[in-house]
Each structure stands twice: as C-alpha cells, then as structure tokens.
Amino acid sequence: MSDNAKVSWDSLPVEIVTQILLRLPIKSIIISTSVCKTWKSIIQNPTFIPTHLHHSTTTNHLLLFSNLLSINPIFRVVATCNGLVCLSDDRLEYTNQYYLWNPCVRKYVKLPYPNFSFKNRDEFIHSIGFGFDPKTNDYKVVRMVSLRDDPDCRKDRPTVEVYTLSTGEWRTVTPVLSPICILHECETPAFVNGALHWIGFRRNEYDDYQLRYFVLVFNLGDEVFHEISLPELPEYNPNQDSSELSVVNRNSIALFHENCFRGFLDIWVMKEYGVASSWTKVFTFTEHNPEVDLPLALGFRRNSELVLEMQSLQLISLDLGNQNMKDLGINTYSYTFVGSYVESLVLLDKAANGAVTN
Numbered sequence: 542m543s544d545n546a547k548v549s550w551d552s553l554p555v556e557i558v559t560q561i562l563l564r565l566p567i568k569s570i571i572i573s574t575s576v577c578k579t580w581k582s583i584i585q586n587p588t589f590i591p592t593h594l595h596h597s598t599t600t601n602h603l604l605l606f607s608n609l610l611s612i613n614p615i616f617r618v619v620a621t622c623n624g625l626v627c628l629s630d631d632r633l634e635y636t637n638q639y640y641l642w643n644p645c646v647r648k649y650v651k652l653p654y655p656n657f658s659f660k661n662r663d664e665f666i667h668s669i670g671f672g673f674d675p676k677t678n679d680y681k682v683v684r685m686v687s688l689r690d691d692p693d694c695r696k697d698r699p700t701v702e703v704y705t706l707s708t709g710e711w712r713t714v715t716p717v718l719s720p721i722c723i724l725h726e727c728e729t730p731a732f733v734n735g736a737l738h739w740i741g742f743r744r745n746e747y748d749d750y751q752l753r754y755f756v757l758v759f760n761l762g763d764e765v766f767h768e769i770s771l772p773e774l775p776e777y778n779p780n781q782d783s784s785e786l787s788v789v790n791r792n793s794i795a796l797f798h799e800n801c802f803r804g805f806l807d808i809w810v811m812k813e814y815g816v817a818s819s820w821t822k823v824f825t826f827t828e829h830n831p832e833v834d835l836p837l838a839l840g841f842r843r844n845s846e847l848v849l850e851m852q853s854l855q856l857i858s859l860d861l862g863n864q865n866m867k868d869l870g871i872n873t874y875s876y877t878f879v880g881s882y883v884e885s886l887v888l889l890d891k892a893a894n895g896a897v898t899n
Contacts, residue, residue, distance in 0.1 A: 558579070558583060562580065563596050564596070567645040570584060584886075590886045590889060590890060597624070597883045598623075598883050616629065616640070619669050619670075622732065623883065623887055624643055624882070624884055624885025624887050625888070627639065627671035627682060631667060637658050638652075638654075639704075641706065643887055646886055646887075646888055646889045650706065650888065653704075655684055655704075666723065666725075666726060669682065669685075670685070677707075680887075685699045685700070685724055685739065686700045687723045687724045701713065701718075718766065719766060720757065722742060723741065724740070725742060725784060733794060737759045738758055738759075738786050739756070740757070741755055741768075742755070754771050754774070755768045756771060769811075771817075783798075783801075784797065788841060792814055793811045794814070804827055807824075808822070808824040808847065809821065809823065824847075824859075836850060837850040854873045856871040856872075
C-alpha cells in the first residue's frame with residue numbers, strides 16, 4: 542500500500558473520532574490525550590466528559606464494595622455519584638476532612654474545612670450527603686448537624702452547610718429554611734431524583750409524649766426542604782428501632798426498619814416516589830432466637846436486588862420478587878459500603894480547581 546493510500550486518523554471526521562473515543566476504556570482515553578493535539582482537544586472539550594458519562598451509565602454498571610480496612614482506617618465511603626467517591630473521616634476519628642475522589646482518572650479534591658465544627662461529637666448528630674445537581678450541573682456535599690440532646694424536639698433547627706465542586710467552598714444554608722427537627726441516627730442519606738433524604742423526627746403537636754418520624758428531603762437544585770410521611774410503624778421505639786433509607790429502582794426510596802429486641806427486619810418500598818400512600822412492605826425477616834443476629838440490609842443493586850450482610854459476614858443478593866438468594870462471593874469486615882458505581886472522567890478537567898493526581 543502506498544503512502545498516499547494509507548488512512549490517516551487526522552483525516553477522519555471529528556464526529557467519528559469522538560464516537561470511537563467514547564467507547565474506549567478509561568485508561569485508553571487518558572492515554573489518547575497524548576497521541577495527538579486533535580484527540581486531546583476532543584477529550585478536553587467541555588461536552589466530552591458528560592457525553593462519556595451518559596454513555597457509561599447506559600452501558601456500564603458496577604457494584605462498588607469497600608470496607609473500612611480496604612481504603613484507610615480513618616476514612617469511610619459516604620456515597621458515590623457519577624464515578625466520584627465521597628470520603629469522610631467521621632468513622633473512627635473526626636477532624637472534618639472530606640474528599641471527592643475519582644479512582645478511574647486517579648484524581649481527588651480535598652474539601653476545605655467546613656464553617657461549623659465541634660470537638661465533642663457525642664453532643665451532636667452528624668450526617669454527610671453527596672449528589673449531583675442537574676439544575677446547575679454541579680456536585681454538592683451537604684452536611685447536616687443537629688443537637689443530640691434536645692428533649693423538646695421543637696426549638697432547634699439543624700445546621701446545614703453545602704459544598705459545591707465548582708466554587709470549592711462551603712456555605713451555610715439560611716437557618717430559617719431548615720425545619721425544626723432532629724436527625725435520626727444514620728450513616729448517609731439516600732440520594733435520588735436530585736434530592737437527599739434523611740429520617741427526621743419532632744414532637745407530635747397533639748401529643749407531647751409521641752414523636753413524629755418523617756422523611757426529610759433536601760433538593761440540591763433549589764436547596765429547599767420538604768417532608769414525606771413514613772409508613773405507619775406500630776410501637777416504634779427510637780431507643781430500640783433502627784431505620785435507614787436507601788435508593789431502589791433508581792427513582793424511589795426504600796426503608797429498612799429493624800428491631801433486634803423483637804427480632805424483625807422490615808423492608809418497605811415507596812412504589813411511587815413522593816406518594817406516602819404507596820409505601821408497601823415487600824419483605825420481612827424474623828428471628829425468634831435472640832442469640833442469633835438478623836441480616837444487615839446494605840442497599841439495592843441496579844437490578845433492584847437487595848444486598849444483605851449475613852451473620853457469617855458474607856454478602857448475598859436477594860431477589861425480592863422470587864425470594865432467590867445469591868452468594869456474591871464477598872466477605873466483609875468491620876465496616877461495609879455497597880453502592881452503585883460507573884466509570885467516568887469527572888475531575889479529569891478540574892486541575893485548575895484543586896484536583897490532585899494520586
């Protein structure tokens with residue numbers, strides 16, 4: 542073949558080269574930035590990273606598993622979103638350190654210290670949430686802190702701070718915008734439909750001896766709160782019952798309600814997001830032997846299978862429809878995080894905003 546007959550990559554239309562690059566593995570895309578100026582320009586184009594992310598979320602899906610020892614004995618995984626992993630040091634120690642890390646492009650951003658801090662964490666209930674704001678195409682970390690000892694549950698509002706990746710700064714949400722309530726103890730809120738979801742509670746306005754529990758929703762776009770009722774939970778005891786929210790079907794929330802003293806774990810699913818009447822109990826684990834622990838519900842896979850940590854510290858996947866169980870071949874340790882993960886190029890273009898290569 543003569544030199545004139547050879548096909549040059551530079552002679553291909555940019556549209557075709559872009560489609561080829563979008564389908565390459567992450568490592569190959571990064572290497573491609575050094576092949577030629579044209580490829581580098583295509584990859585660094587502001588539209589390439591979100592286009593690649595869209596392609597990745599529709600064709601590639603992974604189950605992210607981590608435990609406390611596999612990352613660092615100090616940091617835990619808070620949540621994942623679009624290939625970014627949010628890390629916090631609030632598991633063993635507490636020095637107000639947070640990171641956003643993309644393991645695929647080997648870049649991370651260390652967040653500045655928040656505006657509000659406390660030395661004695663036993664006095665506060667603290668929770669960190671992480672998600673993507675489609676309204677501004679920005680990533681946000683939300684920090685909620687409420688007093689642990691507030692017997693009235695009527696006076697205090699949680700302190701709310703929001704970190705945005707685009708600005709690299711924390712800012713405090715106007716106090717009057719946060720509702721008067723206390724956060725229920727939880728590791729991480731559920732992020733779905735552009736909003737974070739916690740469990741909050743306050744005194745019943747008609748009965749001082751009763752607490753009213755509800756889903757506290759914080760919309761990342763408008764940065765406003767609203768509430769969704771929880772299902773009726775008879776004889777709910779905040780000193781014995783454990784409750785967590787999780788994302789299910791990628792567009793709604795589920796409730797894990799456990800009472801180890803009475804030996805049950807109920808799985809509730811909100812069939813229609815935002816409609817309290819659609820809460821449905823889909824599964825119940827019961828254990829009549831008080832010496833045997835119930836399984837720990839960790840979350841849902843993208844196929845809506847429930848991931849459980851068994852007494853043997855192995856992870857299994859449960860199909861709630863046919864109730865089939867599948868061993869995932871993973872053993873856990875002292876802390877376990879299971880979540881959805883997609884490979885992405887997010888942070889590849891953030892060198893100017895403090896992203897560091899690790």
